[in-house]
Each structure stands twice: as structure tokens, then as C-alpha cells.
Amino acid sequence: MTTAKTRQARSLWRVFSVPFWIAVTSSIGLVTALVGDGLLDFISWVCLAIPLVVSARYLVSK
Amino acid sequence: MTARTVRIWYKIHRWTSIVSTLFLLMLCITGLPLVFHHEIQHYLHPELEAPEMAPGMPPAPVAAVEAAARALHPTEVVQFLSWDEDDPNLMFVGMAPSHDAPLDATHFVAVDARTAAVLAEPNFNEGVMYVIRTLHVDMFAGIVGKLFLGVMGLLMIAAIVSGVVLYAPFMRRLDFGTIRHERGRRTKWLDMHNLLGIVTVAWLTVVGVTGVINTWVDPIIKIWQFGQLADMLKPYEGKPAPAAPVSVDVAYTAAKAAALPGNIPAFITYPGSMFSGQHHFGVFLRGETHLTTKLLTPALVDAETGRLSDMRRMPWYVDALFVSQPLHFGDYGGLPMKILWVLLDLISIVVLVTGLYLFLTRRKTAERQLGLAADGERALSFGAAE
Numbered sequence: 001m002t003t004a005k006t007r008q009a010r011s012l013w014r015v016f017s018v019p020f021w022i023a024v025t026s027s028i029g030l031v032t033a034l035v036g037d038g039l040l041d042f043i044s045w046v047c048l049a050i051p052l053v054v055s056a057r058y059l060v061s062k
Numbered sequence: 063m064t065a066r067t068v069r070i071w072y073k074i075h076r077w078t079s080i081v082s083t084l085f086l087l088m089l090c091i092t093g094l095p096l097v098f099h100h101e102i103q104h105y106l107h108p109e110l111e112a113p114e115m116a117p118g119m120p121p122a123p124v125a126a127v128e129a130a131a132r133a134l135h136p137t138e139v140v141q142f143l144s145w146d147e148d149d150p151n152l153m154f155v156g157m158a159p160s161h162d163a164p165l166d167a168t169h170f171v172a173v174d175a176r177t178a179a180v181l182a183e184p185n186f187n188e189g190v191m192y193v194i195r196t197l198h199v200d201m202f203a204g205i206v207g208k209l210f211l212g213v214m215g216l217l218m219i220a221a222i223v224s225g226v227v228l229y230a231p232f233m234r235r236l237d238f239g240t241i242r243h244e245r246g247r248r249t250k251w252l253d254m255h256n257l258l259g260i261v262t263v264a265w266l267t268v269v270g271v272t273g274v275i276n277t278w279v280d281p282i283i284k285i286w287q288f289g290q291l292a293d294m295l296k297p298y299e300g301k302p303a304p305a306a307p308v309s310v311d312v313a314y315t316a317a318k319a320a321a322l323p324g325n326i327p328a329f330i331t332y333p334g335s336m337f338s339g340q341h342h343f344g345v346f347l348r349g350e351t352h353l354t355t356k357l358l359t360p361a362l363v364d365a366e367t368g369r370l371s372d373m374r375r376m377p378w379y380v381d382a383l384f385v386s387q388p389l390h391f392g393d394y395g396g397l398p399m400k401i402l403w404v405l406l407d408l409i410s411i412v413v414l415v416t417g418l419y420l421f422l423t424r425r426k427t428a429e430r431q432l433g434l435a436a437d438g439e440r441a442l443s444f445g446a447a448e
Contacts, residue, residue, distance in 0.1 A: 015230055018238040019260040026264035033395035034352050034388060044395050048402045051261040055409060058239035058257055 075224035092198040112151035126178035131155035144329035161334035212277030255416035272390035307365035317345030317361035356384035
């Protein structure tokens with residue numbers, strides 16, 4: 001039985017899931033370049049580019 | 063979340079934003095060229111580069127570098143000498159009329175570490191970049207300016223937290239990324255503000271927090287001076303400065319011998335400097351990885367005997383300050399990271415500008431729709447309507 005609390009939690013997660021994962025990958029991106037070079041730098045660039053790509057995608061589409 | 067709760071968070075978000083937005087805009091805008099500060103300096107001061115020479119040339123004795131600088135200013139004192147972080151062949155000698163001279167009396171002589179030839183005498187306190195950097199760091203208001211900007215940073219963090227909380231009721235019925243173009247400019251800009259704000263939360267929070275920590279540099283250094291440094295100098299309390307101090311090479315050798323593997327000297331302060339006291343050379347060692355390159359270990363060498371008297375890792379709060387620097391500047395991941403840093407900064411500017419617009423054009427109707435009307439409470443609990 002879906003209680004009001006479960007519906008509440010699901011609804012909250014629906015709103016925050018994408019922002020949450022973007023924040024997690026951004027944080028990973030900020031840290032990886034700090035601990036090494038080469039591949040770690042590359043991972044950092046990809047992670048930090050995600051907010052930019054997501055922004056561009058939704059700003060451009062009509 | 064009741065309407066009353068939303069209203070409280072809304073007020074927090076609005077007021078912390080109002081007070082700080084203009085200063086944050088200044089910080090974001092001055093921050094844009096500062097991301098490329100290093101490259102711009104190289105472009106503006108081409109003479110500040112150690113010339114190309116045969117690779118693997120051994121460095122000249124440090125005393126020779128000191129002598130080259132002294133020859134230009136024979137009546138002045140040497141406060142410190144340092145190695146450029148990116149090019150160990152480039153050294154700087156910091157000189158001043160006396161050890162008690164005010165901080166802005168210190169000037170630099172750039173010397174080639176291999177030949178001990180003087181390269182230039184740069185003045186870092188002039189030019190466009192000086193103005194931009196000083197505006198960003200303290201708005202030309204010294205420690206008061208720094209601390210004030212630190213408070214603005216703390217307000218920004220409160221605005222970010224309250225913004226994230228408010229994201230929920232605003233996005234309750236909208237898919238992620240929705241931008242409602244058909245409801246007029248205000249709604250469109252609100253949706254843009256929410257989208258751009260929420261995707262940059264992590265980056266902006268890190269840059270904001272590290273920025274705040276950097277505004278505390280003066281008190282942090284003072285605490286270190288009166289804490290760890292005073293402790294290391296205790297055995298020498300009251301002893302006069304040595305009449306014939308040993309050569310800096312002796313201090314350099316003693317420190318390198320005691321240094322942990324992987325540590326290289328970052329800078330050396332001379333007896334009389336406030337960073338090592340009257341009686342000692344301070345050989346400040348650092349690591350070579352991205353992280354440890356900022357973490358300093360001062361090695362105090364007795365200037366009379368040339369022997370190491372104490373060597374300790376700097377305390378956690380100094381480490382926090384130094385680790386905050388790369389995370390704030392974005393200079394630890396090569397050129398692509400700097401470009402990403404600038405783009406994220408531009409997005410932050412859009413968040414601030416759209417926020418300002420939303421505040422200036424706020425209307426009672428919009429707030430009522432959010433259930434914030436003073437008349438009657440409407441439950442905004444999640445899932446209730448589903």
C-alpha cells in the first residue's frame with residue numbers, strides 16, 4: 001500500500017534525482033583532478049562539463 | 063512543507079540574495095579574467111620567463127641568486143626568496159628597505175636559478191590585472207574588505223541552501239529542465255534561474271566556500287605566527303639576531319637533508335622576517351602532487367649555527383587555506399578546466415542577473431500562486447494531491 005509518506009518521498013526524489021546526480025558528478029569532477037593527472041584530469045573535465053551540457057540542452061530546446 | 067515553511071525559506075532566499083547579489087556579481091565578473099591570471103601575466107610580462115637553455119642545467123648556488131639581487135639594491139634587506147611554482151628555473155627575491163617596512167614596500171627581483179642572472183624587476187602592483195585582482199580580493203579595503211566579502215560569501219551559501227529548498231515547491235509539477243516560454247518573460251527567466259541554479263549548485267558552493275576561507279588568510283597566518291611558529295621559536299626567545307648569519311646555502315642544505323622524500327623548497331624567509339623570526343631562516347618545503355604542492359612544511363634553520371632547529375607540518379587550518387586555493391581558482395586541471403571554470407562562472411552570472419530581475423519585477427500575484435498569501439494557509443505537502 002502506498003502511504004502518503006511513500007508518495008511524498010517518491011515525489012521529492014522525482015524532483016531532485018537529476019539535480020542530485022549532477023551535483024554528485026560535479027563534486028567528483030572537482031576532486032579527481034586534484035589527486036592526479038592524465039586520466040583523472042579527463043574524468044574531471046567530463047564531469048564538470050555535464051552542468052554546461054545539460055543547461056545548453058534545455059535552454060536551446062523550445 | 064507548509065505554505066508557512068515555504069514563505070520562511072523564500073524570505074531567507076530573498077534577503078540573503080538582495081544584500082549579496084551586487085557584490086557577488088562583482089566577484090563573478092572580476093573572477094572571469096582572473097581564471098587566466100597566469101596566462102595573462104605571461105603575455106603582459108614576457109621578460110618574466112627563464113630563457114630556454116640546455117636541459118638539465120644545474121641550479122646556481124642560492125647565495126649567488128641572493129647576491130645578484132642585492133647588487134641591485136645594496137642598502138636593502140632580503141626578506142625571502144622563492145621558486146616559481148610552474149618553472150623551477152625562475153626565482154624571485156623579495157626585498158624591502160627594512161624588515162619592519164610595511165608590506166607594500168616589498169618589491170621583487172626575478173632571477174634565473176641556473177645562471178643567477180637578473181631577468182627583471184616586476185611590479186605586480188600596477189596595471190589592469192592588479193586592479194581586477196585587488197577588487198576581487200578586498201575591494202581595495204584591506205582586511206576589512208576581505209572579511210566583508212567573506213560575509214557576502216556566507217550569505218551566498220545561505221542563498222544557495224534556501225534556493226535548493228525552494229526548488230522543490232517550484233518544480234513540483236514540472237519536469238526537470240522545463241522552461242515555459244509561453245507564459246511571458248518573467249516565468250521564462252524564473253525557470254532559467256531555477257535550472258541554471260540547480261545544475262551549478264555543487265560548483266558554486268565549492269567556489270563560494272573556498273572563497274570565504276581565502277578571505278580569512280590574514281587571521282589564519284596570524285594564528286600560525288602566534289601559535290606554531292611561536293612554539294617552534296620558544297627556545298630562542300630573547301636571543302639577539304646573529305651578528306654573522308650563515309649563508310642561505312647552508313640553511314638550504316640543512317633543510318633539504320632533513321626534508322621528507324618528495325618535498326622541495328617553495329620559499330626561504332630570512333632572519334628578521336615575520337615568518338621565521340629574528341634568529342632563523344625559514345625554509346618552507348612543499349610536496350609535488352597537485353594536492354601536496356600547496357601543503358607547506360616549514361624547516362627552521364638556526365642562522366648562527368646553520369643547524370636545523372625545528373621542522374613541522376603546518377597545522378590543519380593553514381592546510382585548509384592552501385587546499386582552498388586550487389579549488390577556488392580552478393587552475394589544477396589544465397586549460398580545459400580553466401575554460402569550464404569560465405563557462406560555469408558565466409552561468410553563475412546569469413543566475414544572479416535573472417535572480418535580480420525576478421526580485422525587481424516581483425508581483426503579489428506570483429507570490430499568491432505559490433500559496434504564500436497572508437490570507438489562509440494552503441498545504442504544499444508533497445504527494446497529497448497525487
